[in-house]
Amino acid sequence: MSAMFPLIVEGAMTRRGGKVLVGPVDLRLEAEGITMVIGPNGAGKTSLLRLLHGIARISAGQVTWACDEGEARRRQAFVFQTPVMLRRSVRDNLAYPLRLTGVDRKTARTQAEVWAEKVGLGDALTRPATALSGGERQKLALGRALIRAPDVLFLDEPCASLDGRAMRDVEAILRSAAEAGTRLVMSTHDMGQARRLASEVVFLLGGKIHDRGPADTFFDSPNTAQARAFLRGDIVE
Amino acid sequence: MSDLWGGLSQAFYMLFSLDADLVEITLRSLQVTLTALVIASLIALPLGALLAVRRFRIRRLTIAVLNALMGLPPVVVGLIVYIMLSRSGPFGVFGLLFTPTAMIIAQVIIIVPLIASIAHQALRELWSDYHDLLISMNTTHAQRMKTLLWDGRRALLTAALAGFGRAIGEVGAIMVVGGNIDHHTRVLTTAIALETGKGDFALALALGFVLIAMAIAVNLVIHWLTQTEKEGRW
Numbered sequence: 001m002s003a004m005f006p007l008i009v010e011g012a013m014t015r016r017g018g019k020v021l022v023g024p025v026d027l028r029l030e031a032e033g034i035t036m037v038i039g040p041n042g043a044g045k046t047s048l049l050r051l052l053h054g055i056a057r058i059s060a061g062q063v064t065w066a067c068d069e070g071e072a073r074r075r076q077a078f079v080f081q082t083p084v085m086l087r088r089s090v091r092d093n094l095a096y097p098l099r100l101t102g103v104d105r106k107t108a109r110t111q112a113e114v115w116a117e118k119v120g121l122g123d124a125l126t127r128p129a130t131a132l133s134g135g136e137r138q139k140l141a142l143g144r145a146l147i148r149a150p151d152v153l154f155l156d157e158p159c160a161s162l163d164g165r166a167m168r169d170v171e172a173i174l175r176s177a178a179e180a181g182t183r184l185v186m187s188t189h190d191m192g193q194a195r196r197l198a199s200e201v202v203f204l205l206g207g208k209i210h211d212r213g214p215a216d217t218f219f220d221s222p223n224t225a226q227a228r229a230f231l232r233g234d235i236v237e
Numbered sequence: 238m239s240d241l242w243g244g245l246s247q248a249f250y251m252l253f254s255l256d257a258d259l260v261e262i263t264l265r266s267l268q269v270t271l272t273a274l275v276i277a278s279l280i281a282l283p284l285g286a287l288l289a290v291r292r293f294r295i296r297r298l299t300i301a302v303l304n305a306l307m308g309l310p311p312v313v314v315g316l317i318v319y320i321m322l323s324r325s326g327p328f329g330v331f332g333l334l335f336t337p338t339a340m341i342i343a344q345v346i347i348i349v350p351l352i353a354s355i356a357h358q359a360l361r362e363l364w365s366d367y368h369d370l371l372i373s374m375n376t377t378h379a380q381r382m383k384t385l386l387w388d389g390r391r392a393l394l395t396a397a398l399a400g401f402g403r404a405i406g407e408v409g410a411i412m413v414v415g416g417n418i419d420h421h422t423r424v425l426t427t428a429i430a431l432e433t434g435k436g437d438f439a440l441a442l443a444l445g446f447v448l449i450a451m452a453i454a455v456n457l458v459i460h461w462l463t464q465t466e467k468e469g470r471w
Contacts, residue, residue, distance in 0.1 A: 053373065073375045084369060088388065100375075
């Protein structure tokens, strides 16, 4: 296993139908910590995460991992804002990523049970994933993303529609994943959550990185007027 | 009306007396159609999945052609297969004309486009659900197809049953390539055509009722085996 980091992004941009979704972006991510991507609606948070993960088409610039691309793709995972549930049981959903990499059925199932326990779905193993509630779906998606022990996990507003209890559970899972050495890059709307989890903040505005810094200094004294206004709760364009 | 009642009572009589000819014809119908269905599904279901996941150059054309071929006139298929299999045709050396194998070949050609089209339609929906996740998980094309085929299996069952329905009730092609030879290639539909031609409406109707009953029975058995209507399943 060679090191994946630093991730270097140079002038990367995604367009759809002539409209620039995000970019050009220059960014360097180091191996440690939790990066929070914040910004108003339409600022390009989702697009930035998809760009970094490599599932958005890059129209200009480049995204370079320290290891080769195929290996980098295998060692990262993504949790979508609306989690995609495979039409299978909870257990089979969790086992799915392992089965893809050739893990035998029995080991995959045992692992799936361990992870179901970790994300609090231990008693839902045989339930169809599509019958889960929003919070349970999000936890299942998290477990499924973490089961391959990725080096990087991208999360697109993982708590957007969760109640307090589910959010607390999800944050606990995220913290323990980060402690176990998974690099987290996530977007959020919830400034409380950003303050609780972030070690580093990227503030997006109009598809570009407008401000950026370590969490403690960013929240106390942002460099730009727009970031200050955003943190105050004003509407920023 | 008296023909209908006569047919119905004769059908019951033949069924309960297990008329030897009827049993033989019915079993041959089932054998030919089920074999054709299995072969056609093995071709059409992966094809449907391939069309859902891959974006290749002639994809649109393939889909359009498949949709058009759903309405393929069986008798034309029969004619083409006949020419291919006849002594002077390219596959004449195998001596397949007027055998059940020839009938199976014709039916496979007729139902592959139907099954592939319906399968593609169903899997396309599923693919748009799964797209982001499977791309993100770095899956190969084969893995994507396998996932779609497995998770979409209930919809694919409908596709296969539609193929079965079209094949079991088909007469034009198998008449041409099978020849309706007694004890050899006679099946329910060709027997019905023959008896109608001879004016024996009661027997023709009896065979017709058996055909309908068998189609319903096969559907029920498959649904029961796969428990489609059970709650909370797909």
